Amino acid sequence: MxxxxxxxxxxxxxxxxxxxxxxxxxxxxxxxGKKGLIVVFSTAGCSYCFKLADETLxxxxxxxxxxxxxxxxxxxxxGDDLMVSPKGQEMPVKEFAKKLGADxxxxxxxxxxxxxxxxxxxxxxxxxRFLSAMRYVAEGHYNEGRFRDFLAAERRAVGAxxxxxxxDDPLFAEPPFMLMRSQxxxxxxxxxxxxxPDCDECSYLFGTLFRDPExxxxxxxxxxxxxxxxxxxxxxxxxxxxxxxxxxxxELGFHRTPAFAFFDQSGNxxxxxxxxxxxQRLGNTLGYVLEEAYLEGISYQRFARRRSIARMQE
Numbered sequence: 684m685x686x687x688x689x690x691x692x693x694x695x696x697x698x699x700x701x702x703x704x705x706x707x708x709x710x711x712x713x714x715x716g717k718k719g720l721i722v723v724f725s726t727a728g729c730s731y732c733f734k735l736a737d738e739t740l741x742x743x744x745x746x747x748x749x750x751x752x753x754x755x756x757x758x759x760x761x762g763d764d765l766m767v768s769p770k771g772q773e774m775p776v777k778e779f780a781k782k783l784g785a786d787x788x789x790x791x792x793x794x795x796x797x798x799x800x801x802x803x804x805x806x807x808x809x810x811x812r813f814l815s816a817m818r819y820v821a822e823g824h825y826n827e828g829r830f831r832d833f834l835a836a837e838r839r840a841v842g843a844x845x846x847x848x849x850x851d852d853p854l855f856a857e858p859p860f861m862l863m864r865s866q867x868x869x870x871x872x873x874x875x876x877x878x879x880p881d882c883d884e885c886s887y888l889f890g891t892l893f894r895d896p897e898x899x900x901x902x903x904x905x906x907x908x909x910x911x912x913x914x915x916x917x918x919x920x921x922x923x924x925x926x927x928x929x930x931x932x933x934e935l936g937f938h939r940t941p942a943f944a945f946f947d948q949s950g951n952x953x954x955x956x957x958x959x960x961x962x963q964r965l966g967n968t969l970g971y972v973l974e975e976a977y978l979e980g981i982s983y984q985r986f987a988r989r990r991s992i993a994r995m996q997e
Contacts, residue, residue: 769798806958921950
């Protein structure tokens with residue numbers, strides 16, 4: 684997948700043609716005996732959205748599980764149209780996306796019949812992970828624990844493994860991980876990367892992307908920490924909280940690895956994501972942090988769109 688391509692997703696024809704009253708859509712789903720509503724935030728030019736729509740949402744197993752259990756619709760993350768949320772609140776689509784914390788596309792939210800968002804998965808997710816997400820919500824496993832633990836249990840049940848092996852890199856800070864910078868500011872922003880033994884994409888991330896000369900140059904302008912989510916490594920967060928790598932991963936709302944959290948020099952969280960990151964998205968993310976675009980009050984996705992338009996005009 685070349686994530687620098689500007690592609691527009693075409694969602695399946697069985698997606699709802701919603702009148703943007705998600706409360707009504709949810710009520711209709713309940714009356715039809717379904718378990719909830721899936722909302723996908725998307726945008727034009729998003730190659731990850733294209734891949735989700737073209738590969739995952741057209742997978743026969745996904746379709747066979749999704750359609751009996753959920754209704755689904757797609758929303759433009761920058762949309763100005765007025766909508767009604769699952770809880771009955773009226774607002775522009777883009778405000779609804781912001782309220783939910785959707786700053787990457789695609790961002791997929793699973794709502795139960797009470798209008799509660801029970802799961803958020805960011806970025807492209809392959810069919811097997813999307814199936815797990817549907818089982819997690821439809822069968823009520825969110826009452827039992829985190830989605831990450833549910834995924835890990837499913838992998839163990841089928842004997843799934845990974846070939847990922849950690850490789851040392853001088854880029855990564857050594858323990859102890861005293862990351863506090865809320866009292867005394869650091870000189871550079873901080874990037875925290877979570878990995879683990881079940882990280883299917885980490886070999887490519889660390890072995891290819893982190894060794895790309897252009898990306899490496901950007902990474903070397905940051906303090907970079909790598910944490911294993913399967914270890915109870917002590918960590919003092921940028922805000923001064925004592926925790927462990929595993930607990931912090933969950934506290935940040937992550938479900939999988941690799942996962943990324945970026946902090947400014949004063950320890951403020953700038954952005955976080957456990958979305959799939961290929962070359963273009965990683966470069967945009969590093970640029971967003973290093974150029975301090977967040978101080979302009981724009982989201983990562985706005986920044987990425989601005990860069991895409993600039994590329995088109997070159």
